[in-house]
Amino acid sequence: MAGLRAARRTPINYWPGFVDxxxxxxxxIVFLLSIFMLAQFFLAREISxxxxxxxxxxxxxAELTELLALERGKSRGLAENVESLRASLKSGLEExxxxxxxxxxxxxxxxxxxxxxxxxxxxxxxxxxxxxxIDLLNEQIAAMRRQxxxxxxxxxxxxxxxxxxxxRIADLGARLNVALAQRVQExxxxxSDFFGRLRQILGNRQxxxxxxxxxxxxxxxxxxxxxxxxxxxxxxxxxxxxATILDIAREIPPDIPWILRVDGHTDARPVSGLGAxxxxxxxxxxxxxxxxxxxxxxxxxxxxxxxxxxxEFQPLDxxxxxxxxxxxxxxxxxxxxx
Numbered sequence: 001m002a003g004l005r006a007a008r009r010t011p012i013n014y015w016p017g018f019v020d021x022x023x024x025x026x027x028x029i030v031f032l033l034s035i036f037m038l039a040q041f042f043l044a045r046e047i048s049x050x051x052x053x054x055x056x057x058x059x060x061x062a063e064l065t066e067l068l069a070l071e072r073g074k075s076r077g078l079a080e081n082v083e084s085l086r087a088s089l090k091s092g093l094e095e096x097x098x099x100x101x102x103x104x105x106x107x108x109x110x111x112x113x114x115x116x117x118x119x120x121x122x123x124x125x126x127x128x129x130x131x132x133x134i135d136l137l138n139e140q141i142a143a144m145r146r147q148x149x150x151x152x153x154x155x156x157x158x159x160x161x162x163x164x165x166x167x168r169i170a171d172l173g174a175r176l177n178v179a180l181a182q183r184v185q186e187x188x189x190x191x192s193d194f195f196g197r198l199r200q201i202l203g204n205r206q207x208x209x210x211x212x213x214x215x216x217x218x219x220x221x222x223x224x225x226x227x228x229x230x231x232x233x234x235x236x237x238x239x240x241x242x243a244t245i246l247d248i249a250r251e252i253p254p255d256i257p258w259i260l261r262v263d264g265h266t267d268a269r270p271v272s273g274l275g276a277x278x279x280x281x282x283x284x285x286x287x288x289x290x291x292x293x294x295x296x297x298x299x300x301x302x303x304x305x306x307x308x309x310x311x312e313f314q315p316l317d318x319x320x321x322x323x324x325x326x327x328x329x330x331x332x333x334x335x336x337x338x
Contacts, residue, residue, distance in 0.1 A: 268280075285307065
């Protein structure tokens with residue numbers, strides 16, 4: 001009985017089981033991290049291959065555009081030559097008709113001047129010269145017709161090459177549009193990742209929320225009434241946002257032209273007597289610039305940032321209540337293309 005009581009008083013040792021469970025958890029996390037890094041490696045290699053294809057398509061499109069311009073220049077030159085030869089041919093035909101009419105007229109005169117031998121000889125010589133001129137004109141007309149046929153054939157060939165080049169350009173344009181659409185999808189993926197991380201960091205705060213493709217902060221979180229200087233207590237939130245932006249920027253390929261746009265908005269009430277600003281527009285722009293300058297100081301490249309002020313002209317709520325005015329006073333962050 002005493003041995004049973006001693007066994008009950010001896011504590012049960014849970015430590016070995018806890019160590020085994022913790023080791024299993026650590027190994028699982030290491031395995032998941034390895035899979036994530038491997039997926040990132042294959043994704044980076046796929047994106048690099050698409051960039052190479054996009055660059056090659058751009059070069060081919062530029063070359064075909066130059067060839068098309070040359071072919072069109074040749075076509076215009078050939079068309080001008082064709083018109084010039086047609087005008088020369090028309091002039092030659094008119095000259096031949098005139099000389100033939102003159103010969104017929106002189107033949108009629110020859111019948112009337114049968115007794116005038118000397119005049120007859122002169123008429124015959126003139127007729128012979130006219131006939132020689134007609135023969136020469138006939139040869140020139142035949143040569144012009146051959147040249148015109150050759151030019152028309154060359155023009156047809158040039159137009160065929162032009163149509164072929166346009167078809168190739170249309171095909172390359174379609175492929176280029178597909179490649180650009182893929183790049184837009186990539187930026188949308190990074191934007192979704194950016195908002196997801198911000199949501200995890202900031203939680204479900206009502207004064208900071210995600211609306212569509214924008215991250216919205218109420219102005220009261222960052223600024224005092226009618227002022228554009230950041231509150232001291234606002235820097236902590238902006239520091240977390242800047243850290244998230246820097247993490248995402250390291251993952252986005254450098255050739256994707258992305259920017260983070262900072263938009264300032266106010267309510268519809270005038271700002272007179274609330275600071276040094278002449279209008280809500282000036283106040284909203286100054287607030288957006290203050291946020292951009294702070295993010296730049298935290299290491300975000302200036303060329304990846306843009307500031308815009310919209311004043312009271314893009315309200316979220318059209319009501320004339322304090323709650324509506326508070327919703328409309330805001331700073332919006334949007335990850336977009338430049």
